[in-house]
Structure formats: structure tokens, C-alpha cells
Amino acid sequence: MQIEPASALLPAGTVLPPNETCEALARRLRAETEGEVLFDAGSRGRYATDASIYQIMPVGVLVPRTARDVALAIDIARDLKVPVLARGGGTSQCGQTTGAALVIDNSKHLRRVLDVDVQARTATVEPGLVLDHLNAQLKPHGLWYPVDVSTSAQATLGGMAGNNSCGSRSIAYGNMVHNVLGAQAWLSDGELVTFGPVAGLGGRAAAIADHVRRLAAQHSAEIAARWPKVMRRVAGYNLDIFYNQSEKPYTTDGSVNLAHLLVGSEGTLAITRSLTLQLAELPRAKVLGIVNFTSFHAAMDAAQHIVKLGPTAVELVDRTMIELALSNPAFRPTVETALIGRPAAILLVEFAGAEKATLLPQLRQLVELMGDLGLPGSVVQMPDDAPQKNLWDVRKAGLNIMMSLKGDGKPVSFIEDCAVPLEHLAEYTDGLTEVFAKYGSRGTWYAHASVGTLHVRPILDMRTDGGAKMRAIAEEASALVRKYKGAFSGEHGDGLCRGEWIEWQFGPAINAAFRSIKQHLDPLNLLNPGKIIDPPKMDDAALLRFAPPASPRPYQRIELKPVLDWSAWNVQADPVTEVTTPPGTGGDSTGGFAKAVEMCNNNGHCRKFDAGTMCPSYRVTRDEQHLTRGRANTLRLALSGQLGPDALASEELHATMDLCVGCKGCKRDCPTGVDMAKMKIEFLAHYKNKHGHTLKDRLVAHLPDYAHAASRLPWLANLHNRVPGAAWLGEKLLGLSRHRSLPYWRSKTFWRTRNASGFASRDALLAAAQAGQKTAVLFVDTFNGIFESENALAAARVLQAAGYLLHTVEKAGGHHCCGRTYLATGMVDEARAKAAALVAALAPFAQAGIAIVGLEPSCLLTLRDEALVMGLGEQAVTVSQQALLFEEFIAREARAGRFALALQPAGAPILLHGHCHQKAFGAVTPILDVLRLIPGAQPELIESSCCGMAGSFGYEAAHHAVSMQMAEASLLPAVRRQPDAIVVADGTSCRHQIADGAEREAVHVAVLLDRLLATPSAPA
């Protein structure tokens, strides 16, 4: 694989370290630090982007294990004159986390809470700690860190301080600068300096304070004249610490804190070792008032009056977002609870405090205020917690839908956080809307009305005229900001996107003062050069991730014939109406695969650890490489030729995709719907096409083919589990872990025992359906048909007991298979043949409206997912529409009043582990619904990500350790905590993992229902 020179994507004139310097840097970092040293092209590529539109290849990456590593790295980089760029979650939107530098990623190891002083309400933390993780540790003390950024699940405190981040509730709590009490940080000369209250400083810190004080005094007139007088100003350096200009002073007692100089400095002045934070009491009660407006202008105009009531948040949701949420069946009921008619916009007004009773009068005041403003009856009062949470969730989801626009035009963040005084908000938004229209675009508005910072992203295609339009819109937006005396950069920082606007905002004298601060702290210009001081043009084409054809490095896609159908992504979208062209018309030379990959906008949501599945391999490794974002970035670089020829089939890409368990967590949890499981299939097909399949691949893939024959000789097939040394041999020869037992073969398969089960013939079933009888086709997969036939037989008994006539499909010489095992090994042609045969067999029933009921989530859901992208035509679509999991079918029938069953109580608590694919398809709720049919049952869902087995993944020797770590992350401890519980798990691999890891039986929901049938039917 080629390693691109570090100069690859830099603006002209940038002085770069020569290759021998990079090599020396890597060598010394390896020799002198304990950190992970990543200088290969793939790793550098994964750190070349943040959540902005830019891309700059770093020189290399250090993932330090200790603070000492960071100190050493600064020294080594200084010796070799290589710039240094500190990084947290890499979720910045302006490009401040990209640079031709040695990137130091603090997020993996430097994430400890060093100290919490509950009395003083302070905490000292390492820079790589994620906000949500800090707040989880503070919760037992009734405290939190209240700068509640939307990216709280992935933003690190170091990055938040770097950007002077601001949360939804900044009107009550302020920005980072208002909530940082101190910092320890290294200057580029290696000195570790303690920044804190100026009164107590000595040595180097006092000298810095003196320098900044002199500058502030020298420029006091300019500061008074030019500094935006809004709270949301994050541009430049905080020269105003000595001469407050913020609506909310940085300290409550008027003192000066030098740590505030570092806040918002984007890693250009010092590298933070630790931060001391001001904590707040966790609000114990919240109430919400939703104000409905008939015009957007009225909503903007009202914000200035509403804030006087003392809310903790005033958040805007505009009509586009409301409509998006209403069009989603899952969210519609929640949104409707907030609406009065069809408003043009709503404001979510939150009041928080110690008790609900004291907050209710504030809600009433809101109602009165709206009456006074001529909008009586416009407020929906929401005092209860659950509906409030649902509504906040919907607001987030609305943004996600907006971000999932397909095509080359994307909502671009570059003026999305301009802040204007509230009295001008309405005129400002009117003016900007006109600007968008002028440039053939449109914006969806949302977020922080309370502080005059509304997020809005016009849709632009950076590959064509996006850069020119971006500049034109930015220029007109800046004129509006100036007119209304606002701040151009009000939340997301300066970076590459807004750096050039610093001088525009503050004027040449203050800009020179900023330069003087930089020179005083970092005379070598070692720390994140090109940010804040000497920034490039925002539309410098050499810096764009998707650079246009005329640029030095135009973004190009390779020619590729994909094995799956990606045409749904191969479209273009109208920037105003967002209507997309038909599938396949988007001009993507990879048939849409590249465009699907490019959906990743690097927002970093896949770095989360909370509820949901995404991304199990990141959760156990914390490596950027083993993260959905890292994979998408590597694929994008490969598909655009930036990792050299044939990179798609390279070992680098194999290593990057290897730990992806294909759980489809990202398909559901990623805001833009990046479906890495499907991408892994596409990758594997190309990789295996070049490198060939291993014996293990063949054994796994062809399991459905030989399963019937092997099950006739179970004693032979089970030797692996019985004969000493066989497992060891299996590991040596096949790569199957010797620590795993393999599924047990039995001769009594479903196919050999089902005759007694009363299945109807094909014609009898079709006739019965036509006659209005209750019917279903039971699709029995390889696993439930061969290894765990009791599941299929139990399902049949349960459905028959509820009065359903059943049929099952088979073919001459065996059973049908969905093709999953072939997909898992990249044998797409074979998978297509299997799936085609299955679809053809099921189609007549699907066409007759008969449900296809399956037991194994990964198999049944293949019919609703991969079978639709294998070129199987309309038949596959018809089948997919009737394909239901056993529990989905029962839940649906029960809702329709067609399903009733006499069941006995379970007699024990029930614990449920959802299969990842069930979660991805929203099929966990139906299992809970079905389990609640059991008298007295209160099933408890285990909050788990992937079980770690994931088909054959966990059986493989190379993956055994990671597989167990995934299981131990939450599933196995939860199972062990309840030794008496009945464990329900519908996935065959999940059951195996639970048996292996916790030595507990887990059962398919069909088996549990069958065991609890009040009048057991005759055994089959």
C-alpha cells in the first residue's frame, strides 16, 4: 500500500516534514513512549477528517497510554519540528481537528476522573473523558457537568474545552468557558503549566497572564467597539477575560481565570493534561411547555420575551422537522401530543428546578405570556417526565432524518451557529432564508432559540459549485450578523471554516493581539498551526474532503462493479425540495456503493456506549479502526483511490473490516443510516475474489449444503466436541477456536420428525387462506431445522394451538436456505442462488397474503434486507413484505384480535436478550409484547449490544477473545446477576454464547410459549 506524503492535501506553501522526518518521528515515538504509534496510510486516513467538510492527512497518530507519553511526544515532535494536534472524539464541525501534524488521540486511554469534590462541586478529569461518562459517575452524588452538548455521548472534555462548547441549556449554565475552573497544560516548549485564577498564579502562568493583560489594556477601546456582546461568541482567543464583553461574565465574582484563555483555543496554545470543572446540582424536576406558532417569524420574535421567564432551554423545531417527524409512524403519536393543528414552528420551553410544584407556576406564566403576545391557546403543557423525554428524542431523530439525505448535495455546516441578539432573531432568520433562496438552496432551522444560535445547513454539493455558493452565502450571512451585532462563530469554533472570519469579526488590531498571544505561548507554531492564526480560506479546494474537479486533488471514485445493488444510493437530490432522482441515476462509477459509504459525515455518533447496539467492536477496542466511522472512512479512501490501486481488496481494508460483526447496529443507530454490515459483504466479495476462500470459509458457507448428510452421522460430526485434541486440531487446521464447542449434530432433525406435526400441503394452505382461515408458512432455517429442531417444532405447536394451519417449504434433496452463511463469507453468487430459490418457493404464499414466519432473526430478516439488494426482482419485494419473525407475527395477530392462547405463568422472572438484527429491525418490542401474553410476566430487556458470537465470528480462534469481551460488556453479567431467571434469546449464536459464557440455558421464545401451553398439544 502506498503511503501518501504528508503534503498530500495541504494548501500551497505549507512547510512539511520530509519523509525521513516522519520516519524518525515514528521510530522515536515507538522507542520512547508506551503509546500506540499509527503511521500507516489507513490510520492516517482515518484521522484526516472530523465532522467538517475538510480532509488533511496527518503526519501520523499517537494514541498515548499515559500523560508521560503525551509529554514525550511533544518533546519529540518539537525536536523534529513536526506540528502537534490534540484530539478527542473528532466531532468538530469546522475542521479544527484536521491537520498535517502528529495527531494525539487522548480518547482511548486518558479518560479518568482524577478527583471529585462533592462539597465544592468540582471535578478534575483527563482530557479524553467523554461527557456522558463523567456525568454517569457524578449522578450518584446528585451532580452533573451541565454543558450538555448534543454530542455528549462522544464529545470529550478536552475537545469541549478546545472548542468552548455550549449545550442546549447554556442560557442557564453558560458555555465551557463559564464552567472551567482550571487546567494543567503543556506548552510547546514542554513546560507543564497550571492555569487558574490569576490572583494565585506564579512563574510561567503569571508571565502569560501579564502578557494577555497588557494586550487587553492596549486594545480595550477596540475590544469594547468590536467584540460581539452575546454569550455565544466562541471565535478567536478569549482576550476579554480581562475586560468582560460576554452577556454572562466568565466568573461570578468578576475575577480573572487564566484557564479561560485556553478554552476555545482549539489546541493552538497548549495541550491539556487535565481540567478542573465546576459542577452543578442535577435538576430534580423539569416541566416543558410547547408553544405552537402559525408563522416561523412569530416564533423567532417570541424567543426574546420567553427567555425573561427564566427557562433552562428554549429550543426551536421548524415545520420541515415537524413534518419529517409526523411522517415517521414511530414518532407521529409523540409529535401529535405537542401540536395544536399544523404549526409553522414550535418552541420547546423547559423549566428545571428542585420540585415540580414550584415549576408549574412558570408553565402558567408561559401560557399567560403567549396570551399577552396575541397567541392565546398556543401552549401545550407537558409536566410529566416520560412525554418530555419522548419529545426531546423526536427532536433528535428529526435532525437525523434531515442528515440522511442521499445524493451528492448534503446539508453543510458553515454558518450553522451564528449568534444574534434575540431582539433581531426574527429579522436575521428572514434575511438568511432569502439568501438561501437566492443561491438555490433551503435551510431547515432548529436548536437554541434561547441564545440566538439557530442551526441551519443549506444543501450544497461540494464536488461542484458548493464551495463558491458556500462563500457567497457566508458573505451575505456575515453582513446580516454584522448588521445585528452578532457573533459569526457562536458554538462550533473557528477551525478551517471560520478562521478567515476572525479578522473580519474583530478587526486587524485585535487579530494582531491574538497573534501575539499565540507567539507568546507557542513561538514555534507547533500546536495546531493554521487554526485561529493564519487560517486558510474556508473554500480552499485543496482542503475539501470532496474536492471539485478543478482542485489539486479532485475527489474521484474508482470504477467498480458492485456485487450488491446499491442503486438506491446512486441518486441526486434537489437542494430545495430534497426530491431524489430515480435509483441508479446519480452518476456513481461504483454503482452507488461509494455514495452509500460517503453517507458517513463523521459525526462520531458510533462512538457511543449507551443504549443501542452500535458499535460492538469499538466498545471493546476503543480503536478508530474498529469503529463504523473508521470503516466508512477507510472504504471512502479506498473507493476514491486515495489508498492506492486495488485498496478495496487490500489487507489494510481486511484488518479494518475484520472485527465488524455485521450486527447491523449502525444500520439503525447511525443518524445517516451507514449500513456497514452490508458494506462488509460487498468488501468480502471483492477481497475473497482476489485472495480466495479458506477451508474454514467453505465449511461455514456450505453448512446448509452438507448439514442434512452430516446429521445422518452425528457421532462423526460431533468428534470435534468429544475427542481430546480434536478441538486443538480444528484450531490449527481451520482456525476454529479450541475454546469453543461447536453446535451439536443430531440425526433427529426437524425435517425427519416434522411429518407428525400436521403441516398442510401447499395447495391446502393456499385454499385455506383463500377461505379466510388462519394460515402461515413456517420458514425453517438450517440452524433451527438441524441443530435445534425443538425450536421449529415448538413454534409449530404454538401456532397450531392458536388455530393456524401451517405449511413449510422444502426442495428436492433438502431444505431451503436464505443464503446467510454464504453472505458471511462473501460468496454473494452462491447466496443469491440460495435466496432466489427460497424466494421463488415462498412467492406464491406471499402473493396470496400469507405470512412467512421465521425463527432465526438473521435468516428471516435476510428476506427483508439482503435479499432486496441481490437482484431478485419484484418477487423478493413481495416476499419481504410478508416475512415476519415468529414474535412479530404473534404480536401482529394478537393486536388484530386473531391470536389467543391459554398459557400458564412462567414461575420465574424472564430476561430477554435481543438479537442484533432484531434490534436493527425494531423487532424487540414484539418479543416483549408476546412475553407479556404469559400471565403475570414482566419481561426485562437486557441492555446489551452484540452478544459477540455473531454467526461464526465468535467461533473463530482469531476472534474468540474479542467475542468474549463483547459478551462480558453487559450480556453475561446481566444473565449471571439473575440466576433464577428464564433467559430468552431468539438467536442461535446468542444462545450458544450464553451457554458458553454463563453456563446457562437460553431458549427461543417459541420454546418458552410451548412449555407454558396450558393444554400441551400432542408431541410432534
Ligand SMILES: Cc1cc2nc3c(=O)[nH]c(=O)nc-3n(C[C@H](O)[C@H](O)[C@H](O)COP(=O)(O)OP(=O)(O)OC[C@H]3O[C@@H](n4cnc5c(N)ncnc54)[C@H](O)[C@@H]3O)c2cc1C
Ligand atoms: C451532530 C453534531 C452535534 C453537535 N452538537 C454540538 C452542541 O450541541 N454544542 C457544541 O458546542 N458543539 C456541538 N458539536 C460540535 C462538537 O461535537 C463539540 O465541539 C465537541 O465538544 C467536540 O468534542 P470532541 O471530543 O469531539 O473534540 P475534538 O473534535 O476531538 O477536538 C476539538 C478541539 O479541541 C482540541 N483539543 C482536543 N483535545 C485537546 C487537548 N487535550 N488539549 C488541547 N486541545 C485539545 C482539538 O485540537 C480541536 O481543536 C456537534 C457536532 C456534531 C457532529
Ligand code: SF4
Ligand atoms: S458511521 Fe454513522 S454514526 Fe458513525 S460517524 Fe459516520 S455517520 Fe456518524
Ligand code: SF4
Ligand atoms: S455492523 Fe455492527 S460491528 Fe459492524 S460497523 Fe456496524 S455496528 Fe459496528
